[in-house]
Amino acid sequence: MIGGLFKTTSTLALAAVAGLMVSGVSAKAADLGGDCCADLEERVAELEATTARKGNRKVSLEVYGQVTTAVMWWDDGYEDNVYVVDPQTSNTRFGFRGSARVTPDISAGYQIELAWQQADATKVREDNDEGADMPEFRQAHWYIKSETWGKVRVGFADTANSGIAEIDLSNASVADGMSSSQAGSAIMTSDMGGPAFGNYEFNRANVVRYDTPTFGGFVVSAAWGEDDLWDVAVRYAGEWGGFKIAAGIAYGENTDRNNGAGPSDDPAVEVLNGGLSIMHSPTGLFVTGSAGTRDADDFADEEHFWFVSGGIEQKWNSLGKTTLFGMGGEQEDSRDRTATFWGLGVVQKIDAAAMDLFVSYRHYELDGGTVGLFGPEDQFDTVVGGARIKF
Template identity: 30%
Template sequence: MKKRAISLAIALAGSVVSGQTVLANEVGDLKIQIDELQKRLEMVEQADEKVVKSKKKGVTVQISGQVNRGIQLADDGVENYTNFVDSDNSSTRVRFIADAPLTDALSLGAAIEMQVESNSTFNMNQTNSESSSGSGTASFTERRLEVMLTHKDLGKLWLGQGWSASDGTAESDLSGTALAASSFQGHAAGFYFRDAAGNVASDDAGDGTIDSVYYLGDSFDGLSRTDRLRYDTPSFGGFSLATSLAQGDRWDLAARYNGKVGGSKISASLGYADAESNDSSGYDSSLSGSVSVLFPSGFNVTLASSSKDLREGSALANNNADPQFYYTKLGYQADLFSIGKTSFSVDYVLGDEQQEAGEEMKGYGFQAVQKIQQYGTELYFALSRYDRESMDTEYQSLTVGMLGARVKF
């Protein structure tokens, strides 16, 4: 339609000035301008609508992100809570990814990704559930601030704030329900348990530790995101290796596999993190691993386990604690609706001696996620019950439910 309109404009312009030699030059200039405009319109139509052209020649910038909001319901045995939250399982964020191809094999990139959460589930608990102002509790933190150099045959080099090599090694998950709940219990992370007398037990040992769901059931997921220099090998048959040197004289190693075996998808990770040289750390090293298998039938299973080697002289080491983490999930995916895949799962989490010797936290849960593929949207539901057991204190059970939606753009 645009081409026809432009062609008609040219024809009309030519007929109007026909025979008027005094305007011949102006008409010629007009035709040139219209031709140039037509070329530009065609280029815009063909360009990827997700890519923004940088002012710097040869550089493209992709802008993307997501908003994740939900309703959190909690029952700690004494009080009920209703919170309007941002789920820390997959927080609200925005990112800018720049890419500049240097050769056919080599490219230079950069990433800025910021996390913006109002009433993050990581912070919401019995002590700050109510907000009299109605503005909630807000956090604005960096996720990625880094530059990358990628070679298709030699691998990838990362410099700056971002994922350490071992980050994510406890979180392999092909269930389709990780948004609702995973080895990281983000939907209930901030809540505390109440003791038998009804008191909120935020630091029972009195040693400054935080006894929330997250800290009692931490997956010890490597060095997480941090300022580091990281290198990844290329993928060989689905296998890859990575290592990073992080701020505070820490370092880590990771091995990963992502591929198919006999029609089943497999995602597996193993990570080792060394923090022995970091005086502020309470442990010397951690080991974390996970594997998730999605069968052709839609059934899937996920397993994860982690442990920490405590630093001699630390409070937990002095009490002969041995921090461990275990997680398992059984799930099923099906095409129940034309709008997108539906996923269900049940999971179990065990955090052992993570804050006190002789103590453990167990959790059981159900999750459901419905994709709306066309609109980049996922609707999700999670319901989890947690129990905390200790040698000298009796605790009440904690139940947390979450209903929400994530929209990607």
Template identity: 25%
Template sequence: MNTYRLMLLGTVAAGFAVMTVVPAVAGDVKKEVTLYGQVSRLVGIQDDGHSTTVNHYGNDITRSLVNIDATAESENLTIGSRFEWSFDAGLNITEGQSAAATTQTMNTNASRGTQNVRISDIFFETRYGKLSMGHGESAAMDATNSDLSGTGTAMSVAEPLSSGMGFVPKLGNWERQAGGTAAATNAGIRVADVLVRHDGSRSNRVRYDTPRFAGFAAAASHGQADVGEYRLDYEGELLDTELAAAVAMQNASASATQFERMYLGSISAKHSSGVNLTYAYSVLNQATNANQGGNGAGDAADPGSNTAGRRPTTHYAKLGYSQDFFGLGDTNLAVDWLLTADGSVGGDRAVKWGGGVVQNLDAYGVELFATYENIHYTRGSSFGDRTGTDVSVTNTNGYEAINAGYIGAKVAF
């Protein structure tokens, strides 16, 4: 049993022990059930360099969902549960969608859409911290999402609104398809494949969160397949500047076939003037002798570029300004930049530039937004099978830029 696992299991055991010191019978227990949620929709004008279309989507950054929270609270102990259910009709990217299925109109004509249980969780909370068990957020989740800009509804690290779009090879470049002909068709590579979000996840896990002290809090979780995650975050204020930051680490070495370590973090600062700055970073370390991508191998029979040691790395930066100009709620303006290197194969590079505005209507619980995204992608010089035996693999360095504009709204209730 490795050191990380011992530390994590020890933390969880300590959390259970703490809960046992709470009196089993409380004098007064207050019970409460809360229903809340949101609907988030957008319209996109999307140009992949070959054609321009208008599409109607659910917002993948902040999805339409319903939450039910139930708590039983006494003086020393709160026991509760949380259930979260998402409703996606025409999502701009579908989880688990194969790369070959990418089109600008992916899933846009769904009549019933999809439904997904995101959280089904039980928790026990005292002054010593909070212990959660069930399907919920792992400790590292959203460690790259420290963001005080007010634009997170439409501009988020490694989650472009164009995530479901596919890149089109430039005309004249040889695309190695059956017949070996060049074509202005979708290349089977999505934005989401190359602008990669490294993060924790919603999973079956046990998680312990410490109380917050002097602005700091820590968390640890153990998930299915022996995945351990650890987190430290901070919330506070310094010199008229609001601060939020988090760092996290994921250890999946016991079960990983691809990446065994993930390191991630973010920091956001917002001055009282409204000027704000956000930065996030993440990196994956590949397991020894692990292979991924291309044809799923990197041995002599299939000398792909995704051999052990590839380190997909993502940088994200955002500059923003927030002010209540109209007495309706903050107007949040921002420009952002996103870079992922080695995201899909060794040597590739994807860059996004964007800008947008999010207008809060506080009295209505509404956020209105408009954004623009420009995305460029360069494929690695070698990809997948280089032996010439697999004609299904794309082997080109030139792809058209993606340009897209979006307007949308999120209504919370």
């Protein structure tokens, strides 16, 4: 009898608790005006407006970037030193990009990218271990792309010849293995009175740029902007008989007074440059080359450069591919000053960390330079070793 009483009492208590819970939920629902979902949507919208997120509900957002730093030793025969530097070819940077599909054929998107260089390896020299160049906008544009008609970019973007002399199917360029990004080149120009290194690309500017769709591996590009800069380029990428091939050639003119051609107002500058890279896929053997000319109204003579590198790239260990390369080249300016260089390098990929370790050596010689503070300086050596990690 007593057990029956406990059983009856327990049943009544549970029923009472359940009733209270139902009434409490009903009261809370009433407090929300009977529309809890609408309130939740409002709260989500508030949070989205005050926090970083992966795009909105129509346009995507991707955050990307990399950090690249290195240690550079150099010796010009009169002074030697060690600096911590930021390599120029693949410098520290981060950016935002995204896109949205408008129709099955058309998409629209954007890209914003900045670079940070506390000590640009191409700008440090005997009396300056900073070489600061920060921050620098690399991209700030929107675009519309059609799979049928091509892509149009408007804003701060790559000109048509940007990257045309840096085409490289290997990973050697991570170690500044290109013609325009020679570590210590400010020592050549500022301390030794030699020519400035460059590959005559217009790089990035405020332009309108158009790229055709890919036809048989070919893409044609044209850009205009910056009172008045214009250029055109043709690029190719394909594979034949086990060989990967990438190539491009470009022509451009620039009458902007800030084009770096000389002291006169608005000197017309004409540039012709290009690059070629070939890799044998089974063996990893590769060769890369680039060359160009630049002529301005107030130049005494045309400027010229050429560059070549070659080596092998294979996955010999579990970490990732290893790139071994040698390189050489020449830079001649309008005053007949000539700088030549040769070097060696190695790059090791660390796939698990999206990382590249690199080290390279270069020897420079100058013909036609000025006399330095301690006598004629006509050669120097540099070694650069560091890492790049992407995110």
